Amino acid sequence: MHSPGKTTELAVVGLGGVGGYFGFKLAQHYAGSAAVRVTFVARGATHAAVRTHGLTLLSPEHSDSVAYPARVLETVADLGQADLVLLCVKEYDLADLCRQLHPVLPAGTVVLPLMNGVDIYERLCRQLPHTIVLPACVYVASHLKEKGVVEHRGNPGNIVVGPAPRHPSFDPRPRLRYLTDAGIALEYQADAFPAIWTKFFFIASFGLVSARYNQSIGQILEAPALHARARHLMQEIEAIARAKGIALPADIIERTFQKAATFPYHTPTSLQLDVHAGKPRTELDLFAGAILTYGKSLGLPVPETGAIYREIQALTTDGQPQPPAI
Ligand SMILES: NC(=O)C1=CN([C@@H]2O[C@H](COP(=O)(O)OP(=O)(O)OC[C@H]3O[C@@H](n4cnc5c(N)ncnc54)[C@H](OP(=O)(O)O)[C@@H]3O)[C@@H](O)[C@H]2O)C=CC1
Numbered sequence: 172m173h174s175p176g177k178t179t180e181l182a183v184v185g186l187g188g189v190g191g192y193f194g195f196k197l198a199q200h201y202a203g204s205a206a207v208r209v210t211f212v213a214r215g216a217t218h219a220a221v222r223t224h225g226l227t228l229l230s231p232e233h234s235d236s237v238a239y240p241a242r243v244l245e246t247v248a249d250l251g252q253a254d255l256v257l258l259c260v261k262e263y264d265l266a267d268l269c270r271q272l273h274p275v276l277p278a279g280t281v282v283l284p285l286m287n288g289v290d291i292y293e294r295l296c297r298q299l300p301h302t303i304v305l306p307a308c309v310y311v312a313s314h315l316k317e318k319g320v321v322e323h324r325g326n327p328g329n330i331v332v333g334p335a336p337r338h339p340s341f342d343p344r345p346r347l348r349y350l351t352d353a354g355i356a357l358e359y360q361a362d363a364f365p366a367i368w369t370k371f372f373f374i375a376s377f378g379l380v381s382a383r384y385n386q387s388i389g390q391i392l393e394a395p396a397l398h399a400r401a402r403h404l405m406q407e408i409e410a411i412a413r414a415k416g417i418a419l420p421a422d423i424i425e426r427t428f429q430k431a432a433t434f435p436y437h438t439p440t441s442l443q444l445d446v447h448a449g450k451p452r453t454e455l456d457l458f459a460g461a462i463l464t465y466g467k468s469l470g471l472p473v474p475e476t477g478a479i480y481r482e483i484q485a486l487t488t489d490g491q492p493q494p495p496a497i
């Protein structure tokens with residue numbers, strides 16, 4: 172691990188559903204530790220709430236629901252040296268965050284993005300070229316209830332992560348052990364990209380259909396028309412993944428439906444929540460936009476993705492979430 176006597180610095184940037192869940196576990200486990208210091212970076216009202224009242228996680232996994240990290244900062248500019256930085260922001264905030272992080276993070280800092288999307292690794296490598304970015308994906312059903320209060324339902328969250336292809340001689344496992352020591356479920360895979368695509372299958376299809384109709388994962392599974400739409404989207408994603416040579420199982424679509432069935436019936440997706448909260452920015456482009464771009468560059472037709480993209484855009488530009496049109 173690190174030199175004896177040196178404090179290990181763990182940072183969590185963004186305290187929404189994902190950062191709140193994983194950050195809580197780190198802050199609670201390392202509270203009072205002289206060896207490991209946990210820092211949260213949160214903006215505005217979230218910063219004020221967590222500084223004053225701590226971070227609250229409402230989850231069947233924790234009876235003590237409030238955790239206090241060693242530091243709560245309002246900006247990454249004050250971060251200083253860090254051994255492992257978890258990036259837990261929405262995709263639309265990532266470029267701006269990277270611009271702030273670039274001058275701050277020393278060369279060789281290990282960056283772990285806990286986000287959805289198939290090109291996050293490449294983007295971070297471009298935007299933070301002096302750091303060691305780990306390819307990863309995350310499963311957890313946790314969402315902001317109010318600033319500083321995160322609600323988690325269902326199975327324990329888990330992270331799939333692998334070594335950084337651009338740093339083949341760097342073994343990230345000693346750093347990742349700080350997460351597993353804190354009780355975080357983490358699967359280390361020699362190649363994390365098939366897992367990242369597998370997560371994309373699930374979240375792009377269910378995210379788009381849930382956002383279009385404002386229906387939970389369970390509601391999509393039981394409505395034949397919505398189920399069929401999710402399948403159609405997955406068929407388009409599968410053609411792209413195969414054309415890109417991603418090693419996915421032959422029955423990836425069936426497996427994705429099985430995975431969806433492991434979530435509690437009423438689980439919403441984060442895209443659904445953002446679209447129907449009328450947020451001005453969403454991750455629509457991270458999902459549908461990426462499929463459309465890949466389809467175009469690979470010469471593969473993606474009409475179902477194009478249609479649902481326009482339908483969701485119409486919902487967000489009207490600013491009026493619409494009733495389900497099943
Ligand atoms: N929620 C879930 O269940 C899951 C989400 N994901 C993915 O994980 C990623 C994160 O999602 P989620 O946690 O839900 O998102 P949220 O919107 O709940 O949280 C993101 C947080 O990041 C904060 N933030 C943005 N920029 C900065 C910055 N520069 N400094 C400090 N804080 C910042 C935002 O602050 P502010 O409130 O001020 O805007 C917000 O609180 C997304 O890619 C999502 O698709 C993946 C699996 C599950």
Ligand SMILES: CC(C)(CO)C(=O)C(=O)O
Pocket residue numbers: 287309310311312313374438439440441442
């Ligand atoms: C569906 C879920 C909760 C699964 O992790 C998710 O990834 C999201 O909402 O973005």
